[in-house]
Amino acid sequence: MFGFNRYDLRLxxxxxxxxxxxxxxxxxxxxxxAISNPLFMLALYTYIFGFVFKVKLPGAETxxxxxxxxxxxxxxxxxxxxxxxxxxxxxxxxxxLVKNMAFKTELLPIAGALVGAINLAVxxxxxxxxxxxxGTPITVHVIFLPVVMVLQFFWIIAVGMWLSAIAxxxxxxxxxxxxxxxxxxxxTPIFYPFESMxxxxxxxxxxxxxxxxxxxxxxxxxxxxxxxxxGLLYVATISGVILHFGLAAFRRAKGSFDSAI
Amino acid sequence: MSLYVELHEVSKVFPVxxxxxxxxxxxxxxxxxxxxxxxxxxxxxxxxxxxTEGERLGIVGRNGAGKSTLLHMxxxxxEPTAGSIRITGTVxxxxxxxVGLRDDLSGRENIYVDGEIQGKSRTDVDRVIDQVxxxxxxxxxxxxxxxxxxxGMKARLAFAMITHVDPEILIIDEALSVGDASFSLxxxxxxxxxxxxxxxxxxxxxxxxxxREICNRCxxxxxxxxxxxxxxxxxxxxxxxxxxxxDEAALLQRFRAHVGNRSRRPGSQxxxxxxxxxxxxxxxxxxxxxxxxxIRVFGSHDSASGSAVCRVRIVRLDDxxxxxxxxxxxxxxxxxxxxxxxxxxDPLVLGAAIYRLDAIFLECAADDSEPxxxxxxVFEVFTLTPPVGGKPMLYYPVTAVVQT
Numbered sequence: 001m002f003g004f005n006r007y008d009l010r011l012x013x014x015x016x017x018x019x020x021x022x023x024x025x026x027x028x029x030x031x032x033x034a035i036s037n038p039l040f041m042l043a044l045y046t047y048i049f050g051f052v053f054k055v056k057l058p059g060a061e062t063x064x065x066x067x068x069x070x071x072x073x074x075x076x077x078x079x080x081x082x083x084x085x086x087x088x089x090x091x092x093x094x095x096x097l098v099k100n101m102a103f104k105t106e107l108l109p110i111a112g113a114l115v116g117a118i119n120l121a122v123x124x125x126x127x128x129x130x131x132x133x134x135g136t137p138i139t140v141h142v143i144f145l146p147v148v149m150v151l152q153f154f155w156i157i158a159v160g161m162w163l164s165a166i167a168x169x170x171x172x173x174x175x176x177x178x179x180x181x182x183x184x185x186x187x188t189p190i191f192y193p194f195e196s197m198x199x200x201x202x203x204x205x206x207x208x209x210x211x212x213x214x215x216x217x218x219x220x221x222x223x224x225x226x227x228x229x230x231g232l233l234y235v236a237t238i239s240g241v242i243l244h245f246g247l248a249a250f251r252r253a254k255g256s257f258d259s260a261i
Numbered sequence: 262m263s264l265y266v267e268l269h270e271v272s273k274v275f276p277v278x279x280x281x282x283x284x285x286x287x288x289x290x291x292x293x294x295x296x297x298x299x300x301x302x303x304x305x306x307x308x309x310x311x312x313t314e315g316e317r318l319g320i321v322g323r324n325g326a327g328k329s330t331l332l333h334m335x336x337x338x339x340e341p342t343a344g345s346i347r348i349t350g351t352v353x354x355x356x357x358x359x360v361g362l363r364d365d366l367s368g369r370e371n372i373y374v375d376g377e378i379q380g381k382s383r384t385d386v387d388r389v390i391d392q393v394x395x396x397x398x399x400x401x402x403x404x405x406x407x408x409x410x411x412x413g414m415k416a417r418l419a420f421a422m423i424t425h426v427d428p429e430i431l432i433i434d435e436a437l438s439v440g441d442a443s444f445s446l447x448x449x450x451x452x453x454x455x456x457x458x459x460x461x462x463x464x465x466x467x468x469x470x471x472x473r474e475i476c477n478r479c480x481x482x483x484x485x486x487x488x489x490x491x492x493x494x495x496x497x498x499x500x501x502x503x504x505x506x507x508d509e510a511a512l513l514q515r516f517r518a519h520v521g522n523r524s525r526r527p528g529s530q531x532x533x534x535x536x537x538x539x540x541x542x543x544x545x546x547x548x549x550x551x552x553x554x555x556i557r558v559f560g561s562h563d564s565a566s567g568s569a570v571c572r573v574r575i576v577r578l579d580d581x582x583x584x585x586x587x588x589x590x591x592x593x594x595x596x597x598x599x600x601x602x603x604x605x606x607d608p609l610v611l612g613a614a615i616y617r618l619d620a621i622f623l624e625c626a627a628d629d630s631e632p633x634x635x636x637x638x639v640f641e642v643f644t645l646t647p648p649v650g651g652k653p654m655l656y657y658p659v660t661a662v663v664q665t
Contacts, residue, residue: 007380014377022363097378100356102337169285253288255340258333259275260284 002247008104015111019086023115038078038119042071042126049191057193064134071130072221073190073214075123080156080210081181083116087160088177092167095261105254106247109164113156120149127221139224148216151232155209155239161246165253169260190214209235264350264429264460266312266335271344272485273305273330304330306485307344312478317462319476319493321469321500323507327485328465329434332356335463336432350460353428359419364408368399368418371407375422389425396451397421398444417444424451431459435466469497509546512615516578516639519617528563529633534620536640538609550644551656554609558602558620562590562633568625569633571602576617578639583611587626612654613644 004012024030049055049070050063057066090112091098091105098105131138167174188210189197197205205211212235216227276284305327312318320328333339334346336354361378362371372393376386394403397418399410407415433452449471456462456475466472472479472493479496481489489496513520524530535544539552548554562569569591575584586604593602621635644656 010382011380014380018374018377096357096360099338100354100360101378102352102354103380165289166285169288170281249289252290253285256284256288258339260281260288 002243003251004104004107008107011103012107012111015107016114019090019111019115020118034118035122038075038122039126041078042075042123045070045074045191055192062134064130068127068130068134068136069218069222070191071123071127072218075127076120076152076214076217077185077188077190077210078123079116079120080152080213081116081178081185082119083113083153083156084160084163084181085177086112086115087156088112088163088167088174090160091164091257092171092174092261098261099258105257106161106250109160109250110157112164113153113160116156117149117153120152131221136222137224141220141224141226144227145217145220148213148220148227148232151216151235151239152213154243155213155235158239158243158246161243161250165246165250168253168257184210188214206231207234209238263314265314265348266310266430266461266463267347268308268310268335269345269347270307270309271305271331271334271341271346272303272307273327273334273339274301274303274342276301303485305334305341308486310480310487312461312463314460316478317456317459317476318464319472319479319496320463320465320482321467321472321479321497322482323504326482328482329356330485331482332432332434332463332465348430350429352430352432353426353459354432354434355423355426356432356434358423359415362407362415362419365406367406368397368403368410369394371418372422393421393425396424396447413441413444420448424455426455428455428459430461430463431455432463433465469501472497505545505547512546512639512641516615516617519578519639520637522634522636524634525631526633529561529622531558531560531620531622531634531636533557533559534618534636534638536618546638546640548609548640548642550611550613550642551608551658554606556602556604556606556618558600558604558636560600560620560622560634560636561598562594562600562622563598567591570623570626571600572619572621572623572626573602573604574619574621575611576619578615578617583616587623590622608656608658609642610655610657611642612652612656613642613647614654615639615641 020031020034024033027033029036046067050067054063055066056063057069087109090108093112094108097103098108128138163173163177187205188208189205194202194205194211194215212228212231216232219225219227276287308327308331320331322328330339332354333356334341335348336352336356338354338356361374363374366374369390372390373383373386376383397403397420399414399418402410402414403418407418410418433456452471453475456464462475464472464475476493479491479493480487481496481500489499522531535557536546536548537544537555537557538548544557556573558571558573560571568589570587570589571593572585572587574582576582588602588604590600593600595601617637617639619635619637622633623630624633
């Protein structure tokens with residue numbers, strides 16, 4: 001698929017393991033941070049929006065309901081941020097390998113993006129605890145959760161493929177990216193409901209894959225319904241197209257990596 | 262099927278001075294229409310080369326000749342700007358030692374990491390890890406973090422990691438000198454062994470000795486092109502010869518203020534002065550200390566009789582006169598008016614430095630005599646065994662006995 005074979009899969013797994021290890025290498029608490037960092041961010045936003053701003057959703061009376069709603073959108077977003085940054089940095093960060101070894105460098109952004117899966121898992125465990133506490137039933141719709149997760153990473157890898165190759169030549173995008181991601185976060189209905197956006201922006205948001213992904217998670221976990229199929233199909237299509245051209249561009253550019261990196 | 266590596270009209274141009282975005286666009290658009298010379302540094306220039314199974318190819322050349330760029334392209338790390346490369350078989354490349362050593366992991370863990378980078382499974386690594394550890398000679402340090410290692414220990418570990426490769430086509434770029442003397446010997450022996458296993462070996466080295474030992478074919482690269490292709494013995498000899506003459510040209514260029522040949526009077530001139538070090542019969546501007554040195558002066562003088570002399574002076578470049586002697590031209594004249602003098606220093610006692618050699622024809626040996634013609638050149642005295650603790654001005658051949 002996309003010009004990869006079984007041997008590449010093993011290398012991908014190795015690169016992923018290496019990324020995870022390097023991420024927390026040297027810090028004495030090690031992989032504890034993998035769990036505690038997202039938890040801390042979730043707790044922080046819960047406190048601010050739930051207890052300071054006292055946001056209430058229409059139809060949801062309790063703060064806990066809002067918190068669950070918030071985390072079902074913000075949890076995956078933390079994973080998205082981590083994954084996009086990981087992918088964008090992947091080629092530049094592995095300059096030693098890229099300069100000295102011949103291998104499918106297009107595996108790097110994929111392995112870099114997959115590091116975000118750890119954050120996603122942590123968020124979901126946290127969320128499950130809250131759901132159990134609130135007594136919200138978990139319905140059969142949850143079997144579509146993996147589909148949404150796969151789509152989320154498909155989309156991130158598609159974007160990351162471009163970013164990682166561009167970053168080799170124009171390092172500046174690594175500087176602007178965190179700011180850009182924060183901007184996207186606030187423009188995507190993650191902290192506020194879709195309905196509170198101005199009508200004209202609502203229309204535009206439908207084309208925002210980040211919104212479609214957040215909405216799919218919420219449908220499954222809170223709405224107890226099937227995610228919007230057209231929305232997911234849209235994400236799958238646009239990711240497929242972007243990844244297709246991204247891979248082609250990446251493969252053309254990789255021959256020049258060693259002189260630019 | 263037999264293995265081969267074939268390069269056809271391969272060029273690699275590095276963009277110079279173009280903007281980052283321009284580079285990006287060119288790279289992503291796969292813009293190979295940009296031929297050599299279209300702005301940018303040409304590292305490899307329309308090079309055609311074919312290597313067949315059983316060949317162990319050495320590549321020699323000065324820095325910047327394009328050797329490493331060529332290797333990178335054969336290894337598949339970078340792609341040629343133009344031309345095509347066809348390779349059968351799997352390529353293993355050893356470019357830099359210690360890529361991906363993780364400072365915070367122990368030596369043992371790093372061996373696994375290295376395996377991961379190579380795409381090996383844990384069981385693959387388990388099979389060779391004991392040999393690697395034994396080869397690295399790190400003792401108990403193998404379980405300490407790499408950040409506690411000295412540079413030499415790191416290099417030994419890194420070298421040990423590469424020795425369990427089982428290559429079809431092996432590419433080695435200058436990875437041969439590692440660690441202390443005894444480890445270095447062991448490493449060289451291991452490289453020889455690996456090369457013997459490799460069906461095709463391509464080696465870039467500045468060590469002519471290793472090229473001669475390992476290779477059975479050698480190319481000499483210059484400005485991105487192959488200027489010589491042949492047996493390692495012939496090519497390395499030619500390469501060393503050319504490097505020496507280039508060095509001499511550079512020496513003359515650097516001290517050009519001291520170099521000159523001037524005739525002040527028609528009929529009197531010095532055509533050539535040459536220095537022959539040891540058993541050299543060609544002449545060189547780099548002469549070995551403590552070896553025999555012969556200086557030959559060729560010229561002509563129309564009144565080579567009476568008191569006319571050839572004054573030979575050796576002046577250190579800080580204007581210290583170290584040698585001066587006059588030779589009566591009448592004693593060295595041939596019948597046709599030619600003058601040929603050979604001065605024999607056996608051995609040359611001068612210490613390593615750069616000197617100027619003046620040869621002057623004078624009408625008489627008096628100090629105020631006007632020179633008829635003069636010739637100056639610059640030469641360097643070098644020593645293969647550099648002195649320790651100071652730089653003697655003279656290597657005077659003395660004898661010492663037990664005084665009874």
